[in-house]
Amino acid sequence: MAAQSEKQDVLEVAHDVNGSTGVREPGNYQNRPSIGEIDPKEERAFVWKLDLWFLSIGFLGYMFKYLDQTNINNAYVSGMQTDLKLYGNELNYFTTFFNVGYIIMLYPSSIIVSYFGPSQWLPFCEVMWGIFTCCLSTVTSAPQVYGLRFLVGLFEAVTWPGYYTIISQWYLPHEIALRMSIYNIAQPVGAMLSGALQGALSTNLEGSLGRTGWRWAFIVNGVCTIFVALLAFIIIPGYPERPNPLAKFYLKPRDLEIALARSRRVGKKPQVGITVKRFFRCFTFWQLWMFGIAWAIGGNTQPATYFNLWLKSLKNSDGTVKYSVGMLNYLPIAGQAIQLVAELLFSGFSDYLGVRLPFLLLHSVISFLSLILLTVRPASEGLYMAGWYLNFVGAVSMMLLLAWAMEHLQGEPEVRTVLFASGTVVSYILNAFVPIAAYPASEAPNWRIGAKLYLGFAGLSTLLFVAIHFFLRWDARRKLEGDTTTDSGSEEDAHRATKSQI
Numbered sequence: 001m002a003a004q005s006e007k008q009d010v011l012e013v014a015h016d017v018n019g020s021t022g023v024r025e026p027g028n029y030q031n032r033p034s035i036g037e038i039d040p041k042e043e044r045a046f047v048w049k050l051d052l053w054f055l056s057i058g059f060l061g062y063m064f065k066y067l068d069q070t071n072i073n074n075a076y077v078s079g080m081q082t083d084l085k086l087y088g089n090e091l092n093y094f095t096t097f098f099n100v101g102y103i104i105m106l107y108p109s110s111i112i113v114s115y116f117g118p119s120q121w122l123p124f125c126e127v128m129w130g131i132f133t134c135c136l137s138t139v140t141s142a143p144q145v146y147g148l149r150f151l152v153g154l155f156e157a158v159t160w161p162g163y164y165t166i167i168s169q170w171y172l173p174h175e176i177a178l179r180m181s182i183y184n185i186a187q188p189v190g191a192m193l194s195g196a197l198q199g200a201l202s203t204n205l206e207g208s209l210g211r212t213g214w215r216w217a218f219i220v221n222g223v224c225t226i227f228v229a230l231l232a233f234i235i236i237p238g239y240p241e242r243p244n245p246l247a248k249f250y251l252k253p254r255d256l257e258i259a260l261a262r263s264r265r266v267g268k269k270p271q272v273g274i275t276v277k278r279f280f281r282c283f284t285f286w287q288l289w290m291f292g293i294a295w296a297i298g299g300n301t302q303p304a305t306y307f308n309l310w311l312k313s314l315k316n317s318d319g320t321v322k323y324s325v326g327m328l329n330y331l332p333i334a335g336q337a338i339q340l341v342a343e344l345l346f347s348g349f350s351d352y353l354g355v356r357l358p359f360l361l362l363h364s365v366i367s368f369l370s371l372i373l374l375t376v377r378p379a380s381e382g383l384y385m386a387g388w389y390l391n392f393v394g395a396v397s398m399m400l401l402l403a404w405a406m407e408h409l410q411g412e413p414e415v416r417t418v419l420f421a422s423g424t425v426v427s428y429i430l431n432a433f434v435p436i437a438a439y440p441a442s443e444a445p446n447w448r449i450g451a452k453l454y455l456g457f458a459g460l461s462t463l464l465f466v467a468i469h470f471f472l473r474w475d476a477r478r479k480l481e482g483d484t485t486t487d488s489g490s491e492e493d494a495h496r497a498t499k500s501q502i
Contacts, residue, residue, distance in 0.1 A: 038258055046258045050170060050237070053250050055179060057228070057235040058163045059186045061126060064225040065159050066190035067197075068133045068152060069098065070305075071221055072145075074197075075214035077308055077328045083212060090142045091441045097146045099432030101153030103425055107279075109158040110421040113165065114414070115273040119236040119244035122162045126229035129155035134222030137215040161420035168406050168416050169239050169271055172262060174351055177403030181347035184399055188336030188343075188392070196333060197221070241270040268410045274417065282418040290468050291405040292419060296426035298360075298397040298461035300367045300454045301339075303374055306439045306447075307332050307388045313445040314381075339392040346396040347403070356404040357469050363400070364462040366393045371458055374451035397461070398423075408472060 072080075072094050080086065113121050132151045139145050163183060171179050197217055206213040237251055238244035240259035244251075263270070282288055311331055314322040323331065350359045373387025402420075409416050438449045 038261055042254075043258055043262070046255050047171075047175070049250060049255065051179070051182075053235055053247075054166070054170070054237050055182055057232050058166075058183050059189075060228045061122075061159060061186075061232055062163065062183060063186035063190040063193065064221065064228055065126070065129075065156050066187045067193055068129060068221050068225055069156060070191055071133075071197075071217055072098075072136075072149065073305065073308065074329050075217060077312055078214045078217075078325050079212050080214045083214075084139070084142060084145075086142060089436065089440050089442055090145075092436045092439075093142070094145055094149050096432045096436065098149040098153035098156075099428040101150040102157040103428050103432070105154045105157035106161065106421040106425050106428075107418075110161055110165075110417050111274045111279065113158065113162050114271060114417060117238045117242050117244070118162045118166055119233070119238045119246070122158055122236060123229045123232040125155040125158045126232060127226055130222045130225030130229060132222075133225060134219055137211070137218040137222075157424075161417065161424055164402065164420045165271070165417045166237065166239070169263070169268070169413065170237065170259060172266055173403075173407040173410070174354065176406050177347040177351045177356075177399055178344075180402055181343040181396075181399045184395070185340045185343050187395070188339040191336045192333040196330065239271045266410050269413050271413045271417070274414050278414050279418065282412075282415045285409075285412070285415050286471065287405055287409060288415060288419045288422055290464060290471065291401055292423040292426055294461055294464040294468060295398050295401045295423040296430055297457040298363075298401065298464070299394045299427075300371060300458050300461070301391055301394040302431060302435055303371070303439070303451050303454055304332075304335055304388060304391040304394075305435070306444065307335065307391075309441065309444040310388070335389045335392040338389055339395050342393045343396050343399060347399045350400055350403070356400050357465060360397055360400050360465045361462070363393065363397050364458060364465070366390055367458045368455070370394070371451045371455040375455055401465075404468070408475075 073091070076086070076091050076094075081091075084090075109121070109125075129152045132148050132155070136145065136148050136152075139148065164180065167176065167179050167183065197220065204213075205211075205216045208216065211219075234244075234246040234249075236244055237247050240256060240263060243256055262268075308328050308331070311323055311328055312321075316322050346359050346363065350356055370387050370390035370393070373384060374391065378384055402423075405419060406416060409419070434453065438453045439447050
């Protein structure tokens with residue numbers, strides 16, 4: 001009977017992979033492991049192939065996404081402020097208009113991608129925001145920037161939740177945090193590239209063809225974004241049960257069989273279209289609310305966005321500016337490098353050890369130290385600068401929280417997708433409006449509220465981390481008590497469930 005069941009699984013997978021009603025001959029599989037007995041070497045080769053192609057294009061796409069999102073800050077300190085006569089809080093409003101467009105598109109995009117798949121929708125939107133980024137090189141007034149930033153945000157909104165949904169469908173729980181971090185470190189890499197690019201263009205292309213360096217940066221950013229988007233059309237894998245036909249050059253039928261088998265191994269359900277009823281059902285899960293809010297307020301990295309405004313304010317003893325335009329773009333690169341290393345270390349060790357809470361609490365300690373330094377503003381310039389650099393470490397909390405959530409939502413693909421969108425909505429609502437009060441550009445570098453508010457967020461997020469831990473323990477205990485079936489593996493399952501709450 002067991003052999004017959006395994007044979008049936010193989011036939012069902014062949015049906016899924018081919019997308020047809022026909023069935024392959026069993027003889028094709030006589031020398032291959034059954035679905036329940038995949039050769040570990042074969043599985044590792046599949047994961048490596050997925051990492052090589054999918055994570056690479058995802059990394060490039062998100063790198064240019066973040067570069068296109070944050071290049072406005074580098075342009076502002078590289079001549080845009082003077083050229084467009086921006087002497088109020090326009091920089092804050094540039095971010096606000098971007099965030100408003102981003103927020104509007106998040107939920108519709110989550111529904112669209114669940115029906116049509118990510119392999120066409122994500123690259124299409126990437127092409128569109130690349131075009132609008134190029135258009136920013138032609139602006140002559142703040143209102144024009146507002147409109148274009150809104151459109152860039154509208155189309156960029158699809159990327160982050162879309163790629164994370166793909167990661168959650170292809171990878172297993174113990175693989176997710178590191179892969180999410182590999183994808184997400186494109187953010188600091190994009191920020192580093194933005195600073196380096198703006199610094200280089202300000203030095204080498206200033207005035208070329210009648211354009212200033214900051215205008216050239218928008219053109220270069222946009223063209224690179226469009227190029228990566230065209231590659232994404234053929235590399236993004238889709239979903240295991242609905243693969244991208246253009247990705248056949250690296251995703252062979254056997255790879256899809258392994259992917260489907262891995263999903264069944266952990267009880268992961270396929271991604272399906274999100275109906276209105278399913279959409280609202282997602283909001284009945286406490287995990288969506290607690291993880292989404294903790295993620296939104298747990299990073300506390302918003303102060304780092306204004307690091308270069310503080311640098312710009314510094315003067316030498318003779319009253320001259322301390323840092324050149326190039327250095328204003330280069331110095332924050334060290335902070336983004338710190339974020340990159342921290343994300344890989346935190347997520348890698350968290351996956352290896354199979355725990356999340358201890359690393360979240362370590363993150364909280366670093367956030368408290370950073371925000372206390374930024375609030376107190378010590379007389380030592382070096383110590384105060386250390387507070388800015390430590391603030392970049394705050395980004396690690398998001399990866400840990402999402403990996404923690406994915407472990408407990410394997411059977412709820414719709415909830416995972418809506419969680420990605422919901423946490424992003426809350427984050428961008430906060431980032432759209434809170435900095436206007438906390439870090440108005442007109443108050444730089446002596447902000448009245450500034451880091452004080454984010455210090456409060458750090459305390460609240462730490463309480464939420466601990467609360468999530470106990471809620472997960474309660475949820476696991478409730479499910480075990482409600483299970484009326486008992487077998488010899490129940491004790492081992494209970495131990496595994498308890499460990500996953502940490």
